[in-house]
Amino acid sequence: MAIYFRTPLTDALAFEMIDERLSSGMDFDGYLNVYGVEDELTVTWPRGMSAGAFKEQATDALRSTWRRARFWLVYQRCDSRNDLDINEIRNAAIRLSQRYLEAAVVTLSLLGRTDTASDLELVFVCFRDESDRRNFRVRYEGKFVPES
Structure with a gap:
């Protein structure tokens, strides 16, 4: 099945949505996964972990990704x-994104334990250079991308 990358959110809106969910007091099952060419990191939100602890770990992972791929x-x-x-x-x-130097893909999933209305699933495609980000948008955004 073809993949369709829809119009992206701004970074600010994405972080606002994340913060809204994490400060809502609702229970979530969550994970954050960072996939880079040379490494992979997964942060999970198991039962019993506070929203603050998950947010801290997720923020650290996002900050680390931003240091090497800011766009x-x-x-x-x-x-x-x-x-x-x-x-x-x-x-x-x-x-x-593998064709772009030092690109990373971050997946964030916050799924409500009692209500799906507050679910949040985001995919961040992170690039070292602005030209790579622009190239990705021109090539793939708003278009069906075949599996190959």
């Missing part, structure tokens, strides 16, 4: 648009 595109996955599974979008982003 980001952020895509939100939504059930209401019949988007593909977050892992399918992530895998396509990894495959397509």
Whole structure:
């Protein structure tokens, strides 16, 4: 099935949405995964971990990613648009971004334990150079990208 990268969110809006969910007091199952060519990091939010502790670990991982790849595109996955599974979008982003030096793909998933209305699923595609980010947008955004 083809992957479709929809119009991205701004970094500021993405972080606002994350902060809103984490400060809501709701219970979430969550994870953050950073995939780079040379490394991979996963932060999980198990039962019993506070929202603050998860936020701190996620912030550290995002900050580390930003240090080496400062130019980001952020895509939100939504059930209401019949988007593909977050892992399918992530895998396509990894495959397509491999041609860019030091690119990273970050997946953030916050799924409400009692209510799906507050779910948040984001894919960050992070680039070292602004020209790489622009190139990715021109090539893939708003277009169906075949699996290959």
